[in-house]
Amino acid sequence: MPAYKAPLRDMRFLINEVFDYPAHYAALSNGKDADPETVAAILEEGAKFCEEVLSPLNRSGDEEGCHFENGKVTTPKGFKEAYAQYVAGGWQGLSHPTEYGGQGMPMSMGLFKTEMMGTANWSFNMYPGLSLGAMNTILQHASDELKAIYMPKLTEGTWTGTMCLTEPQCGTDLGQVKTRAEPQADGTYKITGTKIFISAGEHDLADNIVHIVLARLPDAPPGTKGISLFIIPKHLPAADGSVGAFNKVVCSAIEHKMGIKASATCVINFEESTGWMIAEPNKGLEAMFTFMNTARIGTAIQGVCHAELSFQGALRYAKERRSMRALGGKKEPDKVADAIIHHADVRRMLLTQKAIAEGGRAMIYFAAQYADHMTSGVIEGDAKKVKHWDDKLGFLTPILKGFLTELGFEAANQGVQVFGGHGYIKEHGMEQIVRDARIAMLYEGTTGIQALDLLGRKVLIMTRGGAVREFTGLIARFAVEHLRNAKLRRYATSLATYAAEWNVLTTRIMLTARKDRDSVSAASYHFLMYSGYVTMAYFWALQAAVASDKLAKGGSEKPEFYKAKLATARFYFDHLLPRAKGHASSMVKPSKSLIKLPVEHFAFE
Template identity: 50%
Template structure:
């Protein structure tokens, strides 16, 4: 049974108590936003996602999309749900007001995205791709393109796709072959074929705006010869009404393991009319603005899957009767005890729980920094926030999706044989979660980005935004009588990360393969240390509030303390093993000759 209730209490906790939302409202762009408004918005989002999107999740998985005569039909109910989504203003929550958006902080938008991804990941990809495309267009498009296209993308009348991948190139976009030829009127004729294009064709919106990577005739070879073009499905008239159909065709739908309600298309462009976004041969710059937004969004997909997997597993574990508790019957009047009494079942449930709550805390921290980077008027503050977002983006994308897949599989394991069959719906989570570790740059690529680009950037300046707050927190709380042992664990983990950073920097300069061999473990270690810091801060808050708390609040803070203990006892010790793996170097990975594989 797919079970979900939006974790509103925890969302309010990370926004207001852990990260102090009031700091954001001091920025002029958010001066009209307060905690009461945000709480109302989140409550309404919870109603929409649970009442409208959640029932459609198994429908989308069972029906999938279908291609008929070049038209992609989405599953039953998706079109109506999308209209409700747009009519409710959900497409415009964090979009800029100057183009018709509501201008709420990204941290609020992130929590709404989490609810969408928990209830219907396939549906969420349609507006999610549009949001990523809007980021690129807003930052690099001409004023004319922005004023013409953004309002209709923000209100949901038009959607968007990102057309990057081709049969011969995925991660290595320098191999792109699609061509764009100038037409003498500021437009270009775009010709080529793209694959794996999420939301590339569908029946939810009247127009689809494709952002396409292509090469100009004078483009240099490789990655430095890539430009970005806006290519609409229908060519709009000057008044915004739809004109002629552009020669952009969906030639096939991919048959996938999961996210079957999302249309993943093969797209052909045959001298389709398009317009340049940004400067010639600088498409990768614009693409990375789009990709970074999408990578954070994909991380939230992992969080969403984690939360719904946890809730579904808890629901089953409380009802399924099997065996007796090892310490003796807990429910002697029943034929057997519910499986939640068993230690190994609790291990799985607690792992999912701390994955969800920890990732929500870290995701909100990064989203807050993104809001500061976008809107603060303080240049130094903006630079620090940009550094922090750049450093943690690959961690959010990779670790959150790793945990999402792990949690989905733990949910299946909790259900046992009933989890493996289709009827209960949790095997869908495992299939849907798997793609999140692959698209928008595989998690291995995220790790390489972290050690190869983010660590050495600006002489390691971005590390200060992570290392310094943790070190300061340790120094301040090291002697605290209630949780000094926990702080010792955090200090050891931070030390392992600092030593690993020095090792990766030193070895990587002499031999890039050494950095590559350490990359995945290093990313995981940085993620765990970040989570450990946030769990320690959570404990300080819970301890300070628990004495005066009553009823639901008392239960909430008590549960936080238990979750933090589980993280420090059962999850964080992995940091020591990761350090040893990083220190072991590349030899055992690289020494076996290729012909012996």
């Protein structure tokens, strides 16, 4: 398994030079403590924990996996001790209110931490990661009484949280949820039902597990309009805040998975378990979207994590592995052969990984500023502000989740390819990255679901194309600003063309959908991927602009970093962005080529 090294220089580049986080934090009501020195110290300490504690457990955790016996899950060797260090370091409450024991930092600080943890050891990251979504949902929708009970323990990390959505018959169609919630005289509910695919649903890391659960009231209307949201702890809280009686929350099995084997994915049975409603009756799915947006950004980070880790492993190997001579002439004449990094096709794979990891990181860090504004609105109790930034983030979320996990998986595969046959061998650890990455395109909504959410819900229904017009306006302003710059003109011209085309394609689909409803589903995947390639192009152009300016002005920073940024931006525009043209062509093709074939003709008897 590649040893993880936190890419702090690239992180600092985005935080300080591209997105000006110091000014961003200064403008936030909860950002006063996130001064540059504090941020730098937190990043350094986070990197140290991830490199020295979590990374060494990545391969061993995969090999050992989780153990399940009599309803109890035991995590792999070293995980419990690592989690104790995580709790002792105060990492869980980094971005949560001080009134509950947190450090009160903006949400983006938590995302930076999550990226490092996830790259070092994604399986470990799942345990505290699920808690974050539960905490955010409770903060926004639970009563003050429930917050006082659960938030301090969740914030310190001695209790963890989960999200319990789907059931055996549901999949993504949560309108089919059957879990029942019976009202009790004391205001609580008795919840009965089975939930599946519950990440971190049972483990030995914390004293208690707090489940956020979708269920139906007896008089609930059918479908998604009849779902409510509940807090159900594994153990009932005692009066003194400690763990009380068992709440009949039973883990009946854990899944045997392709990857992230050190993370327990559970089947959870609620057997008349006591729960408390959060949010309004029958509006649980709306409240759950707080959780889902958080989870989907966290999953989008997974694409960046696996691209980064695979790139680090492939780069080291490509510098050491010798095979043949470069076609352009001997690069290392004193060696038996040239290192494979001198071969153009290996360069293509490495640059693809680098472009995906660093371009995806930029996309995440930009969206993190939206999340900061949204959460500061929650803290301020400003519902209008929350909705404004949640809507802006909502447009980007499916692009981030769908596109970055697809490309993250591609980057992981490229890492195996760089290693050649050695990449297929378990001992090198590259195949584990592929297995771990594969789930990212499935959970929290498959790529197809993200595509339908983006095109069908966010673009066509909710904004009538307005979300695309708003974001392409941002791209167009960058293009206009840099058209006269000889070094950046190629990026500005290309972006202006793609921004215009993105709007034209959106309009064409809107018009076609009036007569052919299937056209939306047929176009959605290509629309999402097109949106992703153009969005990443904008952020590569933005990085190129900053790097070009730094090189022009000189300074103490080593110029090689900025030159590498410019070279990677050129590679992205030359070799990866052209893929968008294929998606553009496919998204406007008639849907009949997809739906004309009768179902019975799919048979192969």
